[in-house]
Amino acid sequence: MRIGYKILLIAITLTLSSCKNNESPNYEFMPNMYESVGYETYAENALFENNQTALNPVEGTIPRGHSLYQYEDSNSGYDLAKVNLTNPLESNEINVAKAKELYDIYCGVCHGNKGDGQGILMKREKILGIPSYLDEGRDITEGSVYHVIYYGRNTMGSYANQLNEKERWLVTSYVMKLKSDLKK
Amino acid sequence: MDIRYKKQYLSSYNFRNFFHFSKCSFIHLFFSLFFIFSYTNSFAQDVDITAGKTLFNTNCAACHKLDKKMTGPALRHVEDRLLNDQGLDKQWLYAWIRNSASVIKSGDAYANKIYSEYNRAAMTAYPSLSDADIENILAYTNQEKKAPVVAAAVASTTGPSNDLGLSNEIILGVFTFLFFLLAIGLFLVSNALRNFAILNDVKLIEEEKSKPLWKAFIDNQFLMLCSAILFLLVSAYGFYGWTMQLGTNQGYMPVQPIHFSHKIHAGDNQIDCNYCHSSARVSKHSGIPSLNVCMNCHKTIYEYTGETSEEYSKAFYDAEIQKLYKSVGWDDETQEYTGVTYPVKWVRIHNLPDFAYFNHSQHVSVAGIECQTCHGPVEEMEIMYQHSPLTMGWCINCHRETNVKVKDNEYYAKIHEELSKKYGVEQLTVAQMGGLECGKCHY
Numbered sequence: 001m002r003i004g005y006k007i008l009l010i011a012i013t014l015t016l017s018s019c020k021n022n023e024s025p026n027y028e029f030m031p032n033m034y035e036s037v038g039y040e041t042y043a044e045n046a047l048f049e050n051n052q053t054a055l056n057p058v059e060g061t062i063p064r065g066h067s068l069y070q071y072e073d074s075n076s077g078y079d080l081a082k083v084n085l086t087n088p089l090e091s092n093e094i095n096v097a098k099a100k101e102l103y104d105i106y107c108g109v110c111h112g113n114k115g116d117g118q119g120i121l122m123k124r125e126k127i128l129g130i131p132s133y134l135d136e137g138r139d140i141t142e143g144s145v146y147h148v149i150y151y152g153r154n155t156m157g158s159y160a161n162q163l164n165e166k167e168r169w170l171v172t173s174y175v176m177k178l179k180s181d182l183k184k
Numbered sequence: 185m186d187i188r189y190k191k192q193y194l195s196s197y198n199f200r201n202f203f204h205f206s207k208c209s210f211i212h213l214f215f216s217l218f219f220i221f222s223y224t225n226s227f228a229q230d231v232d233i234t235a236g237k238t239l240f241n242t243n244c245a246a247c248h249k250l251d252k253k254m255t256g257p258a259l260r261h262v263e264d265r266l267l268n269d270q271g272l273d274k275q276w277l278y279a280w281i282r283n284s285a286s287v288i289k290s291g292d293a294y295a296n297k298i299y300s301e302y303n304r305a306a307m308t309a310y311p312s313l314s315d316a317d318i319e320n321i322l323a324y325t326n327q328e329k330k331a332p333v334v335a336a337a338v339a340s341t342t343g344p345s346n347d348l349g350l351s352n353e354i355i356l357g358v359f360t361f362l363f364f365l366l367a368i369g370l371f372l373v374s375n376a377l378r379n380f381a382i383l384n385d386v387k388l389i390e391e392e393k394s395k396p397l398w399k400a401f402i403d404n405q406f407l408m409l410c411s412a413i414l415f416l417l418v419s420a421y422g423f424y425g426w427t428m429q430l431g432t433n434q435g436y437m438p439v440q441p442i443h444f445s446h447k448i449h450a451g452d453n454q455i456d457c458n459y460c461h462s463s464a465r466v467s468k469h470s471g472i473p474s475l476n477v478c479m480n481c482h483k484t485i486y487e488y489t490g491e492t493s494e495e496y497s498k499a500f501y502d503a504e505i506q507k508l509y510k511s512v513g514w515d516d517e518t519q520e521y522t523g524v525t526y527p528v529k530w531v532r533i534h535n536l537p538d539f540a541y542f543n544h545s546q547h548v549s550v551a552g553i554e555c556q557t558c559h560g561p562v563e564e565m566e567i568m569y570q571h572s573p574l575t576m577g578w579c580i581n582c583h584r585e586t587n588v589k590v591k592d593n594e595y596y597a598k599i600h601e602e603l604s605k606k607y608g609v610e611q612l613t614v615a616q617m618g619g620l621e622c623g624k625c626h627y
Binding site for chain 1: 308429480
């Protein structure tokens with residue numbers, strides 16, 4: 001009978017020690033010190049639509065620090081921006097190293113770090129048909145680049161939520177630099 | 185491959201020639217058929233499907249796929265389709281490809297129809313494509329669809345097996361059963377022998393009963409005291425260890441509503457962490473990417489084409505992409521947003537208690553620390569888990585060991601000069617710059 005007890009003991013220890021479950025969070029000591037009283041950005045919230053605390057800005061408002069973009073998301077808006085829109089940043093405000101960093105993060109995966117359309121996703125044939133910045137049919141300008149970053153175009157999505165206004169213009173200036181480098 | 189291409193050139197050549205020569209005499213036709221074999225080589229240079237594929241992939245594939253509607257229509261057999269359904273010849277296609285806008289402006293009925301059908305998305309003009317280039321592209325689009333390769337090899341047995349075709353589990357099971365039978369048999373034999381001995385009045389040797397061990401143990405007072413102290417110490421240590429791990433979640437690996445593989449995205453495809461977690465550069469929170477960030481790529485990437493394993497098959501990953509489409513309200517058939525969306529309830533993994541303040545931008549942008557320093561080898565994680573303990577001791581340890589990054593940062597220039605003189609060091613650690621002050625993180 002002794003042996004039976006020993007086996008039972010070992011079995012219990014094994015089950016207890018294997019009980020650590022990685023799929024659920026650990027116990028907390030005094031959880032009211034751990035959990036925020038205020039609503040957290042990504043938390044659920046019964047008050048709002050879809051139970052989301054994170055909401056879009058109210059329609060027709062402009063968040064602080066943002067400014068109104070006056071060209072509309074259409075072919076005619078694109079054409080207008082292409083001709084009329086220019087970079088408002090002074091040349092001393094343009095930090096090329098910073099612009100390159102942003103470009104490599106957000107654009108380089110598809111457009112390639114040289115702007116030749118040979119990004120890693122193109123090379124791995126995940127996304128195809130990415131044009132070089134030299135492409136004649138598109139003939140990109142500062143205005144059209146900014147417009148496309150802002151709204152996206154065809155298969156490319158909008159990057160307005162990943163880059164703020166100044167960053168968008170930095171990237172735009174870097175794209176134009178790449179274009180002129182490609183010409184060489 | 186070459187042979188297959190040649191066959192296709194042949195068939196298309198026959199087809200075109202048939203129309204072309206229909207006006208001519210049959211002798212001509214026979215003549216041409218007779219010489220096809222000798223022409224094939226020179227023809228392969230004229231229409232080059234491989235070059236067509238490259239051109240298609242660089243110029244057209246952003247908006248067109250062969251068999252699937254995208255920003256523009258599917259293009260397989262576009263030449264025949266236009267000719268047969270619309271009566272539009274190749275010249276129309278040339279004009280359209282080189283400058284679609286002018287074709288639309290000229291009031292061409294079909295051009296305007298297709299333009300409005302595809303949400304008035306203007307097709308980029310390709311004035312630089314030569315006749316031969318367009319021929320090559322059309323030859324590529326005229327290829328027959330390849331029959332899907334049936335995975336015949338999958339039928340092989342799953343799991344390890346031996347030459348007899350029996351799985352190891354069955355063999356182990358049979359062995360266990362045999363040993364069990366043997367044990368029962370031995371027990372029965374022993375019992376039978378004992379009964380036999382009793383019947384025959386054979387005296388069985390009885391073991392002499394000595395004092396049991398536990399009784400001897402209890403009688404020894406000193407030993408009892410020592411073991412009691414030892415027991416208390418061990419349990420105190422165990423209790424201390426248990427309390428110290430309370431609230432830490434190292435290794436926490438919850439099941440997420442969509443199986444997002446960091447290994448595929450950050451590892452195989454080398455997408456920068458900041459691409460999706462874009463607010464890590466500029467704010468306290470690293471940010472859970474909203475679904476439009478997913479759709480930047482997944483508008484085009486509707487299926488998984490990378491490596492698969494038994495557990496994570498192509499079908500599995502494709503189903504996960506469908507979950508994304510459902511949540512974001514994207515109809516892949518019509519290539520339009522339906523407007524019906526469901527928030528994805530991601531399970532938060534890294535969670536600092538509310539009484540500790542942590543700011544991503546300070547670490548990512550100012551200090552320039554790699555994400556992997558705290559989050560571990562995320563680019564190898566098929567399922568995301570918490571790599572570091574995220575305890576205060578862990579934070580402080582790093583602050584003691586890491587030097588402040590002062591390069592290209594004027595903000596720190598003055599204080600770093602003064603403090604490094606005071607401490608007599610060349611490089612200040614974060615701790616020496618005040619990185620251990622309580623109020624830095626708790627307020």
